[in-house]
Amino acid sequence: xxxxxxxxxxxxxxxxxxxxxxxxxxxxxxxxxxxxxxxxxxxxxxxxxxxxxxxxxxxxxxxxxxxxxxxxxxxxxxxxxxxxxxxxxxxxxxxxxxxxxxxxxxxxxxxxxxxxxxxxxxxxxxxxxxxxxxxxxxxxxxxxxxxxxxxxxxxxxxxxxxxxxxxxxxxxxxxxxxxxxxxxxxxxxx
Amino acid sequence: xxxxxxxxxxxxxxxxxxxxxxxxxxxxxxxxxxxxxxxxxxxxxxxxxxxxxxxxxxxxxxxxxxxxxxxxxxxxxxxxxxxxxxxxxxxxxxxxxxxxxxxxxxxxxxxxxxxxxxxxxxxxxxxxxxxxxxxxxxxxxxxxxxxxxxxxxxxxxxxxxxxxxxxxxxxxxxxxxxxxxxxxxxxxxx
DNA sequence: GCAGCATACTCAAAAATCTGACTAGTCGCA
DNA sequence: TGCGACTAGTCAGATTTTTGAGTATGCTGC
Numbered sequence: 481x482x483x484x485x486x487x488x489x490x491x492x493x494x495x496x497x498x499x500x501x502x503x504x505x506x507x508x509x510x511x512x513x514x515x516x517x518x519x520x521x522x523x524x525x526x527x528x529x530x531x532x533x534x535x536x537x538x539x540x541x542x543x544x545x546x547x548x549x550x551x552x553x554x555x556x557x558x559x560x561x562x563x564x565x566x567x568x569x570x571x572x573x574x575x576x577x578x579x580x581x582x583x584x585x586x587x588x589x590x591x592x593x594x595x596x597x598x599x600x601x602x603x604x605x606x607x608x609x610x611x612x613x614x615x616x617x618x619x620x621x622x623x624x625x626x627x628x629x630x631x632x633x634x635x636x637x638x639x640x641x642x643x644x645x646x647x648x649x650x651x652x653x654x655x656x657x658x659x660x661x662x663x664x665x666x667x668x669x670x
Numbered sequence: 671x672x673x674x675x676x677x678x679x680x681x682x683x684x685x686x687x688x689x690x691x692x693x694x695x696x697x698x699x700x701x702x703x704x705x706x707x708x709x710x711x712x713x714x715x716x717x718x719x720x721x722x723x724x725x726x727x728x729x730x731x732x733x734x735x736x737x738x739x740x741x742x743x744x745x746x747x748x749x750x751x752x753x754x755x756x757x758x759x760x761x762x763x764x765x766x767x768x769x770x771x772x773x774x775x776x777x778x779x780x781x782x783x784x785x786x787x788x789x790x791x792x793x794x795x796x797x798x799x800x801x802x803x804x805x806x807x808x809x810x811x812x813x814x815x816x817x818x819x820x821x822x823x824x825x826x827x828x829x830x831x832x833x834x835x836x837x838x839x840x841x842x843x844x845x846x847x848x849x850x851x852x853x854x855x856x857x858x859x860x
Numbered sequence: 861g862c863a864g865c866a867t868a869c870t871c872a873a874a875a876a877t878c879t880g881a882c883t884a885g886t887c888g889c890a
Numbered sequence: 891t892g893c894g895a896c897t898a899g900t901c902a903g904a905t906t907t908t909t910g911a912g913t914a915t916g917c918t919g920c
Contacts, residue, residue: 481905482765489771499868512767514759519907521869542916544868556775563769564780569704569791570764570838575672575757577702577830581679581823582749590754601759626848627855633771636848640767640841647837648760651830658816658826665817671876689898706878711899732886734898 484532485562486513487523488555491533493634495548498524508634511609511641512570524549532558580655588659595656602649609642674722675752676703677713678745681723683824685738688714698824701799701831702760714739722748770845778849785849789842792835799832 490501490509501524502517504510515523527533532555535547551559576598579591616635617625626632680691680699691714692707694700705713717723722745725737741749766788769781806825807815816822 482763482768483906485765485772486768489768492772492775497868502868508767508771512762512764512771514761514763516908517869518871518909540867543866544915546868559772560776563772563776563778567765567769567784567788570762570766570788571704572702572760572762572834573672573704574702574760575675576760577698577827578672578676578679579753579757580830581698581702581827582675582682582753583823583826584821585682585746585823586750586753588753594757598757598760627851631774632848632852633773633775636773636845637767637771640837640845643837643841644762644834647830647833651833655826655830658822661817662822673876687898692898707899708879708901709877730897733896734885736898 482562482568483513483515483519483523484527485559486515487520487527488532488551488559489633491549491551491555492559493631495550497538497546497548499546508637508641511637511644527555530554580659583659584662588663592656592659592663595652595659599649599652599656602645602652605645606642606649609638609645613638613642672752672758673703673705673709673713674717675749676705677710677717678722678741678749679823681739681741681745682749683821685740687728687736687738689736698827698831701827701834717745720744770849773849774852778853782846782849782853785842785846789839789846792839792842795835796832796839799828799835803828803832 486509487501490496493508498517498521501509502515502520504514524533524535528535528549531552533549533551535549537545538548539545576591576594579586579594583591613635616631616638617629620629625635629635676699677691680686683698688707688711691699692705692710694704714723714725718725718739721742723739723741725739727735728738729735766781766784769776769784773781803825806821806828807819810819815825819825
């Protein structure tokens with residue numbers, strides 16, 4: 481049950497609606513968590529019932545009203561408690577890696593295509609993250625920001641996201657080219 | 671329902687028992703998938719019932735008997751089908767990143783400790799993966815192996831795992847040192 | 861003038877995953 | 891000789907996550 485903490489952490493950056501959180505707009509959280517809108521709405525409702533966040537209705541004209549949530553002191557205390565107890569090991573699950581693992585026993589064409597597609601997605605994430613980190617940093621250079629800047633948390637997780645996406649892109653492109661070369665070789669030998 | 675495919679991919683490397691797969695001994699699969707023993711046993715049973723794998727009983731003395739599984743032609747065809755349709759985006763879930771995201775609003779000491787612990791774990795994985803990749807490679811150098819070697823699938827996923835663990839280690843150490851420096855600064859100012 | 865997309869959610873049900881306990885023999889250690 | 895760890899699993903039940911559908915309004919492009 482760590483989704484609850486991911487949501488609390490996301491709300492530290494300000495007031496957000498379920499819809500906004502669901503959109504994954506938030507740099508930090510999107511880098512290490514993924515959940516469907518339905519889960520988030522349910523979790524927000526539970527958190528509010530438990531008094532860890534409070535919502536306020538914002539009436540909008542021209543579009544549906546929304547509820548913006550803020551972390552309460554109790555919520556902060558819960559995060560504190562969470563930070564103190566031992567973390568579960570991280571885990572990745574990746575369909576594409578399963579396919580690559582089996583790539584020398586199956587037709588590789590489709591996998592190559594997906595690897596290149598995935599590299600493009602990584603590229604796009606890099607293009608979003610880079611300016612976001614710059615914005616967080618403000619006038620300070622990175623070393624200085626990390627030393628004294630406010631809100632380093634999101635910056636640090638953003639850095640991890642960025643490095644992950646860079647590695648992902650490189651690996652996808654390299655793997656695609658390896659598989660492509662082998663496919664060509666195989667065709668030549670048959 | 672991709673666990674089924676992860677298991678099939680793991681079994682491509684040879685005959686394994688549920689227990690062995692559960693141990694995560696397999697380089698490739700451990701790099702992109704994680705599941706509890708109970709899930710694996712259940713999945714193996716389903717796959718066998720579906721004819722995608724076959725098991726044979728191996729009688730052992732001095733320890734319980736075991737069942738070793740092999741992928742059938744039907745299983746290979748299923749993997750082929752799986753490789754062809756579109757992959758879901760990868761996702762990571764990481765408690766520790768949640769904690770870092772909130773680190774500037776909570777007590778950081780415990781998080782720093784966990785980051786250093788995580789770096790050690792990453793180090794250990796690097797220490798396991800590096801010789802495993804060497805072994806897979808045999809006499810060939812990497813470029814040559816990738817061009818003509820057998821079983822490149824596991825090698826390629828192993829490379830991704832290795833790069834992930836390296837980045838993980840660096841990020842954990844750097845993040846720990848950033849948080850440590852800030853905690854010291856804060857104490858000095860109070 | 862209407863199709864499709866965006867905002868902002870809700871509900872129910874199916875499937876996957878995790879928690880926790882249990883069996884049962886063997887080996888090493890003190 | 892008893893304790894704990896390792897091999898090799900099984901079972902039940904709770905919780906989480908995913909799938910799929912639905913509501914309602916407004917704006918934009920063709």
